[in-house]
Amino acid sequence: MTSVPLTLQSSRHRRLVADCANCAGLCCVALAFARSADFAVDKAAGDPCVNLEADFRCAIHPQLRERGFKGCTVFDCFGAGQKVTQQTFSGTGWREAPDSGRLMFAVFPVTRQLHEVLWYLNEALGMPRTAPLHGELLAAFEETERLTLQPPEAILAIDVNGHRDGVNALLARASELVRATAPAPSKRLRKIGPGADLIGARLAGQDLRGSNLRAAYLIAAELRGADLRGADLIGADLRDADLTGADLSGTLFLTQLQLNAARGDSSTVLPGSLLRPGHWGPGAGSLAGAAGNGLPV
Template sequence: MPNKLEIDNKVRENLRSNCSNCFGLCCVALPYAKSADFAFDKDGGTPCRHLQSNYSCSIHENLITTGFKGCVRYECFGAGQRVSQMIYGGNDWRHNKTRAKEMFNVFPIVQQLHEMLWYLSKALEFQATNSIHNDLRISFEETERLIRQTPENILKIDVHEHRMKVRELLLHTSELIRPKTSSKKLGKKFKRSSDYIGAKLRRANLKGALFIAADLR
């Protein structure tokens, strides 16, 4: 079983996006619609018009001013380089067109799993979660094993089912790190949106709270 230091090393190496080692997968595989975050529509599997032949962005320095706030906010948690360099061994989609669609389908699955790894690793940093560190590490390793499979098997992963398992641990983590004085649920206490006016909600558990028509500005 890996210790905390070994997991921290994996975080540094694998759970941070490194665009220089990626084939611009988020710029190709993912769809987006024209909105406040994107200046035009793009279908999944279609390269963004700003993606260059070296997989860099031609407007990277001006993403916000040109209407691409969504690109600035997006984080793949290292899934891009994992898919590009490890799962596909550095063979890009432009020169391997027969596997391009498969690569584009694998990427969002790995991105979700990498996001779970990131949260699990962060949960392990808290002293308050010592009582569940073993469970967190087991979940971390289980998620890693899913990613280490062949592309064909990665495509068969039930991401939702696995996320539900991880979710339970993260909810427990949340309960452990919240101060005892702020841990009680507020959903039953506040019945109307006006009840939240002036309420101290820092670190409060709002699961089940009624926010219909609430003004949360």
């Protein structure tokens, strides 16, 4: 049985947090978006956002939501931006080497997916009840990290979906170990499971401890005051879900992206590895201030 020192987990965690100061604005260039409630304009993949400045900073960062760029405040690259900029392309930006730009923009979303996998694996390694799987989890983490450190062409050849499928099976086993001691759900909640359609569901104040909500649709769900400790939220869609007063401490596989897409306030209890989104209002932490500093563990 392999154990993982907390300092090692914390070090890995910091590398999986976006460091915009060491990125060449890749999320503002590589990705496409369409004019919608989340974005005020259309932008093709590979075209710089109209708000991207010469130093790769956003000209309207403090007013993104007010100016119609809500989607930008939700996105999280899991640290892939600085990895691609500083390691894959050795610190050379797409402006200094325009010919490599297209390759850099293609590599970024692949590395971003792999870094999301690394985030989940690192979270699983920090859960005491997953100790029987620590050897497999470490091996999966190291293999995923190895994939991200390859040359650009090799990264583009990775079967990301196949790799994720294998890791997801391992993460599901880790989830089962953690949720095994959760109290039995009430009769009303027994049918809630992976991929459940809970759009707009009224779950305020419910005891959802240990629930398997993997890939569940919780869009605009009413979760005020709900107890989600030990619930598996990997891949759950929390867009506009109301998490006011909810207890998310100890939730499994919750990401900053999911929190950014949801609604909450200073009464929402969060895991120590995540920040309270700035747009949640009074008492919320600043996401902008987290860039380059790492998140608390």
